[in-house]
Amino acid sequence: MGTSSSHRGNKDKKELLPNDYVKPIVSWQATKTEFSKYINGNGGSIRKTVSNYVKSSGGAGELLKSSSSGIRATANISRLFAGIQRDGYEKTFENLGIEYQGKGAKEICSDLVNYVSAPSNSKEDAVAREAEINAMSKIYQFIESNGLDIKALDKIDNNLMDEVVGAYVECYIWGRILNDLEYCLEKNSDDIERTLQIEDEMKSYVSNVVDVAFHSSGIREKIFGNKTISAGVEELYKKCYSALEDMK
DSSP states (O other): OTTOOOOOOOOOOOSOOOTTOOOOSSOHHHHHHHHHHHHTTSSOOHHHHHHHHHHHTTSHHHHHHTOHHHHHHHHHHHHHHHHHHHHOHHHHHHHHTOOOTTOOHHHHHHHHHHHHSOOOOSHHHHHHHHHHHHHHHHHHHHHHHTTTOGGGGGGOOHHHHHHHHHHHHHHHHHHHHHHHHHHHHHHHOOOHHHHHHHHHHHHHHHHHHHHHHHTSTTHHHHHTSTTTHHHHHHHHHHHHHHHHHHOO
């Protein structure tokens, strides 16, 4: 998947465990078995696989705790857009320490990626950064459609803000799932078209859940509110993980 490296995914823990360890509701082996059945056409489903994935991670609450890079990056995107809409791109960039003088659109978008997402030090960091590159490509496309004029950033409207934040959250969540279950795909499918089809189904399913959560009552207002951004973003992820876990 993407640029991530292959690994055998998460395993059930058998060694001595910390006192705060939360035993998964569903084992990782059960999750991989469910996904493998679906890949091979022997039953299973994307919905059940994703639900089991959240449960194997300790449930929505535990998965939320392990999503610090994704949550922080989403909050940074929201803060960036809220600032641009309120103060314009020049003042916002200056306030956030983003250099823009004498730079082209590609270089500025690259700097925005670095502002939003820290360098990859963990598997979660790598997923978060890949999601950010995907999200920032939409900003570059917007600037490109306006003659590569960086001043176009001051024209960003609510629809584009929603699209970019939604794209980030979707990409981050399905990126984590596919990253952890990628070994199942490699082991059970040597058909590239089938593999891409399954990845697209996973992405589409997660995208629909994120879209519903994002547009639920009060979430958007919190995500782009000056004093409620972090709380709003965390609530969005919690709603997404809870909805994915509860699907049967």
